[in-house]
Amino acid sequence: SKEIISLHHGLVKAESEAQQGAVFTVELLLGKEHYKPSEVDFYVGDGEAEAVGSDLSSAETQEVVNEEEGMDASLPTVLLVEDNKDLGNLLKLQLEDRYNIYLAANGVEGLKKVHLYHPDIVVTDQMMPEMSGTEMLQRIRQDFQISHIPVIILTAKNDDEAKTKAISMGANAYITKPFSKDYLIARIEQLLGERKLFRERVWTHTEEAQPDNYEQYLVKKDIQLLEKIHQVIEENLDNSDFNIDTIAANVGLSRSAFFKKLKSLTGLAPVDLVKEIRLNKSIELIKNTDMSISEIAFAVGFKDSGYYSKCFRKKYDQTPREYMNEWRKV
Numbered sequence: 001s002k003e004i005i006s007l008h009h010g011l012v013k014a015e016s017e018a019q020q021g022a023v024f025t026v027e028l029l030l031g032k033e034h035y036k037p038s039e040v041d042f043y044v045g046d047g048e049a050e051a052v053g054s055d056l057s058s059a060e061t062q063e064v065v066n067e068e069e070g071m072d073a074s075l076p077t078v079l080l081v082e083d084n085k086d087l088g089n090l091l092k093l094q095l096e097d098r099y100n101i102y103l104a105a106n107g108v109e110g111l112k113k114v115h116l117y118h119p120d121i122v123v124t125d126q127m128m129p130e131m132s133g134t135e136m137l138q139r140i141r142q143d144f145q146i147s148h149i150p151v152i153i154l155t156a157k158n159d160d161e162a163k164t165k166a167i168s169m170g171a172n173a174y175i176t177k178p179f180s181k182d183y184l185i186a187r188i189e190q191l192l193g194e195r196k197l198f199r200e201r202v203w204t205h206t207e208e209a210q211p212d213n214y215e216q217y218l219v220k221k222d223i224q225l226l227e228k229i230h231q232v233i234e235e236n237l238d239n240s241d242f243n244i245d246t247i248a249a250n251v252g253l254s255r256s257a258f259f260k261k262l263k264s265l266t267g268l269a270p271v272d273l274v275k276e277i278r279l280n281k282s283i284e285l286i287k288n289t290d291m292s293i294s295e296i297a298f299a300v301g302f303k304d305s306g307y308y309s310k311c312f313r314k315k316y317d318q319t320p321r322e323y324m325n326e327w328r329k330v
Contacts, residue, residue: 009034071100076192077117078102081110081124081133082154091123094181099188107131111139114146118260120195121188126155126166134166141170145257148222148265150191154179199267225251226265233277240303244270278302279315286324293320 008028016022071077077100082088085105092101102117104110108130114122122140124133131139137151150172155162158176166174173187229247236242248258259270266273278300285296297308297320312320 075100076120076188078188079104079110079113079117079119079122081105081107081122081128081136083125083128091181091184095185098185107133107136110136114140114149118146118264119149120264121150121152121191123152123154123184123188126153126157126162134169134171137166137169137171144221144251145253145261148218148261150195152184152187152191196267199265222265225261229262229273230277233274234281237278237281237301238299240301242274242301244274274301275311276315279312282308282312282320283323286320287327293324296320 010026010028012027013025014022015025075098078095079102080088080091080095081104082091083106088103088105092103095101099120102113102119104113106128107124110122110124111131113119122136124136126133133153133155137153140149140151141147151170152173152175153166153171154175154177155166156177163174172191175184175187228251229244232244232247233242245255245258248255251258253261262273263269268276282296282300285291285299289296291299293309294305297305300308302308302311309319309321312318312323316323
């Protein structure tokens with residue numbers, strides 16, 4: 001395509017004469033001196049690609065984990081699973097200013113990297129050797145450690161039956177090739193936005209008549225996990241020493257997998273989720289009771305009212321006293 005030729009600092013020309021046909025000329029520069037370092041760092045040698053695609057030993061796993069170094073922690077992470085290396089590298093180049101991008105060459109490698117990185121979104125080609133995109137999707141939805149991660153399917157099949165099957169298997173979006181970079185980014189941003197709304201609803205514990213677009217793709221056990229965590233936190237709200245690490249064993253997850261899953265679903269680490277729910281509960285007590293600031297702080301599990309006020313101000317940009325005075329004045 002013209003975009004690929006442009007990336008290689010090349011030219012494409014077309015000459016046409018009536019009833020004589022057309023001649024297309026592509027010019028590419030030899031060597032690599034004309035490339036900037038940032039323009040060639042996405043190339044991967046065949047040997048390296050094969051090593052990553054093989055079964056990962058502990059040493060290889062550590063090497064793959066080192067990919068995280070230099071990543072911008074403020075950006076969402078996207079795992080791109082694509083067996084066409086040129087297309088994968090092109091998409092990475094187009095997306096890496098907005099997301100942290102990890103690449104996988106097939107579904108087997110992709111599944112391993114989903115477990116390694118717990119990306120915010122998986123974008124996968126449908127037709128791949130070893131394991132197809134739909135098979136990888138099925139494996140993700142059946143594995144409770146990673147079942148909550150949104151998946152976008154890229155495919156050359158433009159028929160309703162294939163789309164319906166993918167959506168019924170839990171795909172969050174189904175994009176037919178060829179597609180524009182802007183359309184893919186728009187779909188990723190839409191899913192990230194839906195997940196943000198879902199997270200806000202989770203920690204404020206508000207109910208809606210219908211599940212949102214993100215929630216409808218979560219498996220039943222995901223929703224049950226969040227409901228259980230909320231219930232346990234509410235039951236132990238006044239216990240300042242309470243933490244929810246012990247819940248991990250009860251739901252059949254390792255401590256590490258539990259932390260990663262909870263962070264993906266809620267956007268918060270366990271200790272921060274507990275604090276968030278405590279602060280939300282304190283707002284209810286300010287509005288619906290005559291309790292003092294100190295009484296409210298202890299009632300929702302803060303060891304002292306000074307720390308409670310500090311946390312409250314950080315979240316709401318005013319002290320509990322200022323909030324109380326405004327509310328009770330009204």
